[in-house]
Amino acid sequence: MNSDRISGSKSKRDWVAESLRARIGDGSYAEGARLPTEEVLAEEFEISRNTVRDAMKVLQNEGLVVIRHGSGTYVRNNQPIVHLATSVHGYVDSERFQRGYAPHMRAAGYDQIVETVEIALDTASGARAVRLGIDPELPIAQRQVVKRICDRFVEGQLWQRQVSHFPATIAMNTELSIPQHIERGTREVLRELGYERTWSYDLVSARMPSPQERQSFGTPPGLPLIVQDRIAYSGEQPISDIQTVMPADRHQLLYAEGEVDERVLVLGSDVTLIER
């Protein structure tokens, strides 16, 4: 049944992982199907259950399987949920989620799109201070920023988190420092305050979540987060740093040169443009 392990060539763990990987690849274990139990596999491969578990962890970290406590180990469904897109010519406003994203998600059959807003006063330091045009060496009192945390829930689960930072000199004692949804968006509020956005850039990176983040997002181990930082300017003055954190299995970013047109529709119907 099993191609015998060439003794010494690799560890049992890797041998088992490779065997299972092959079975998943050729469809022996179909998508979504439950794998044999650890005990059964241990017998089949004539190794201890602990070693089977090690192999399972390898597969889990590759995102091939999902292990469910008390239930079994399943071949991970291909993540067809790829979507979300943002145009560099648009503006990822901290609270326009409802207008662009939520309707799309609802159309896709998801309900219960909830958005919560929190406010915190924070001190900018390091890279974020620099991006907001604040000298990180200044005393704390002069490095204050208003932090707006916007959590988007889909079906009761955290879908993405957006943390916006505004220099306190701009946002303190304005609508921006009130923990309440702003229907017209923070960009408009900034404009009314005399800081019209004239330029912006995005920084995109990826990292693994902390244990708390993994719990918040409900993501399996081995799933990275995409982090997008959009820094906006009014002339030479940085006015906001909007950070969006998204699990990589449900999000993909789209950046288009010039106008986004119907050609991107080849990607499928799941392209959402936030703000044009």
Added chain:
Amino acid sequence: MNSDRISGSKSKRDWVAESLRARIGDGSYAEGARLPTEEVLAEEFEISRNTVRDAMKVLQNEGLVVIRHGSGTYVRNNQPIVHLATSVHGYVDSERFQRGYAPHMRAAGYDQIVETVEIALDTASGARAVRLGIDPELPIAQRQVVKRICDRFVEGQLWQRQVSHFPATIAMNTELSIPQHIERGTREVLRELGYERTWSYDLVSARMPSPQERQSFGTPPGLPLIVQDRIAYSGEQPISDIQTVMPADRHQLLYAEGEVDERVLVLGSDVTLIER
């Protein structure tokens, strides 16, 4: 010494991981320093070595420590090598690395920038076929693509890998299907072939590397890859899908609305623009 574990509140593994995390956080274990051996920690926490190892794996997956076989476990150095940027208005050509990136890396003190080129004939399927405007249902013979694999090495280590796909109808039997560096870039070759780029978009995602990729890149466990796909068009005809895969600890993508100017220099001196 240790804050006693509140029995039952959490697993020993998490308790130990948390303790070590705290020590790393407050500097008890400095950056780059070696942690006590697994055996010593097992004694200190009065648990078995296996459980210590489980805790170590947790920390490793968070990117906090690096475990070196035969040597010890070390607090991971912060990766200050963040950089690389690309402008959406530029064109990430499959081989312009030398002109934009290599000089920058050399200026930063890195030497030995090597680029290798391989060619393969492949069959497009699934999402990639769709992006290249090829019906995935067509017979294999009509779904052929020329695949150009471009590996960039820095100091003998794989730094990033670029895999370009061109429809075979365009690239077959042209300079594009010869495994040799193209100094003027593939964009120019396409133009000469009558396919001038008129539009493009990027898809950015992140995922964990496969075991082979981890080995190629020499990255530690728990480090994701950033994947950028740039799809270029000539009119309505997709002409290339250039995929760049980069470890997330050494790369960050920069997308700017309008022209990139000196304002991004606040990010530091490590901003490289590939092709304007």
Added chain:
DNA sequence: AAGTGGTCTAGACCACGGG
């Protein structure tokens, strides 16, 4: 209640690196 994965142990032995 039965079944499945999660935690933990004690110990043996292997593989790698330079304390």
Added chain:
DNA sequence: CCGTGGTCTAGACCACTTC
């Protein structure tokens, strides 16, 4: 060489889901 982490085992018991 010695010390370090890596692999593997057999088994006990716990936690979760419901096959």
